[in-house]
Amino acid sequence: MFGRIFVYKFKEIIRNRYMVGWNFLFPIVLATVFYMGFGNLIKDDPDNFHTIEAGYVNTNQEESNFEKVLEELEEETDGNVAILSLKKYDSRQAAMDAMNSDEVFGFYVEDGDEIETIVPKNGYHATIMNQIVREYDNKKNVVETIAKDHPEKIQAAMDMVTDNITIMKEHDFGNNTSPYVQYFFALIAMSSLFSSWISTAILEGICANMTERGKRFECSPTSKLMTILAGICAAMVMQSVSNAVVVIYVQEILKISLGAPLWNIILITTLGSAVGVSSGVLIGSLIKNEKLLIVVPLCFTMTCSFFSGLMWHQIRQYIESRVPIFNRINPASLLVDCLYTRATYGKTSMYYQDIITMSCMVIGCLIISAFLLRRRKYVSL
DSSP states (O other): OHHHHHHHHHHHHHTOHHHHIIIIIHHHHHHHHHHHHHHHHHHTOTTSOOOEEEEEEEOSSSOOHHHHHHHHTTSOBTTBOOSEEEEEESSHHHHHHHHHTTSOSEEEEEETTEEEEEOSSOSHHHHHHHHHHHHHHHHHHHHHHHHHHOGGGHHHHHHHHHHHHHHIIIIISSOOOOTTHHHHHHHHHHHHHTHHHHHHHHHHTTOTTTOHHHHHHHHSSSOHHHHHHHHHHHHHHHHHHHHHHHHHIIIIISOOOOSSOHHHHHHHHHHHHHHHHHHHHHHHHHOOOTTHHHHHHHHHHHHHHHHHTSSOTTHHHHHHHHOHHHHHHOHHHHHHHHHHHHHHTOSOHHHHHHHHHHHHHHHHHHHHHHHHHHTOOOSOO
C-alpha cells in the first residue's frame, strides 16, 4: 500500500506544471542570470588560488624525496585544485627558457642536498614555492635528527610528515572563497525551501477542511500517517533530484566550482530538501485556509532566502555580527553556511554543527506536524 501511494503522490507532483516550473526550471534560469551577471568575477577573482605551473631540475642520478613531495602536491585532494603542476627539465637553462617564455612560473633546482628556488618576481606564488622548500627542509632535519638519536621513532616521524602534507593539500589551498559564490549557495537554499509548496499541496489533498478530495480521503480506510509519509518521500525524491540538477548545471555546464566534491554537495542539498519538505508539512498542519497554502510558503521561502544572502551576499555576515541567533534558526542561512564552510574550510566542527541543526529541524517539524494532524477532528464530513 505504501508503495502504491508513493507512486500516486509522485505522479501527482510531477504532473503539476506549477511545481515543476518553480522547482526545476526557475532555479536553473536564475543560476544562468547569476552567471551572466558575475560569472567571470568568480572565475577571474584574484583572491582565488590557481595551480602553480612549476618546473623541476634534478641534477642527481636518482629520484629524490623532494621530487616525491612535489609529485604529491600535483594531486587533487577532496575536490580542491592541485597546488603544483610540475614539469621536469634536464638542465637549468631549459627551465630558465621555460620560465622566460611563461611556460612555468618558476622552477626548483636540486643539486645534491641543496634545493634552489628560482622565481621571476615576488608574490603569492613565489611565497608558496619558497614555503614548500622551507617546510621540506624543516621536516627533513627533524627526521634526520630523530633517526640519529631515536631510530625506533623514525616511523612516527615519517607519519607526521605525511600528515602535514595531507593537511596542507586539503585545507590551505584550492578553495573558492569568492563572495559571489555565496549567491549560488543561496540559490540552492531557495530551491530547497521551494519544496515546502510540495508538502502543502500534498496535505491539501488529504485534509477534509481544505478540499473536497480531502473529505473523500478522510472517509477512506487508508492510513493518514502512511499517506503523509509516502507523500513526504515523494516530495523528497522530487526535490532532491531538482537540487542535484541545479548543482550539476552550475558545476558542469556553467563551470562554476562550488569548492567541494559533487557528491558531498548533493548530500547536503538533499538534507536541505528534507528541511524544506518538513517545513511545508508543519505549515500545512498549522494553516487551514486553502488560499494561504501558497502565500505562506512563498513568503517563508523568500524571507529566509533574502536573509541568507540571495539578494545581498553580505547580509548574512551583518546578521551574524548583530543577531547571530537568527542565522541559527533560519534554514536557508544554515544551508548556505554549511555549503560555504564545507567549500572553504572542509569538514570542520561548524560544518557538522550545521548538519546536526538542520537534522533537528527536520525531526522537530515532523514531530510537531504529526501531533497537530493526529488530533485534528471534524464535527461532520
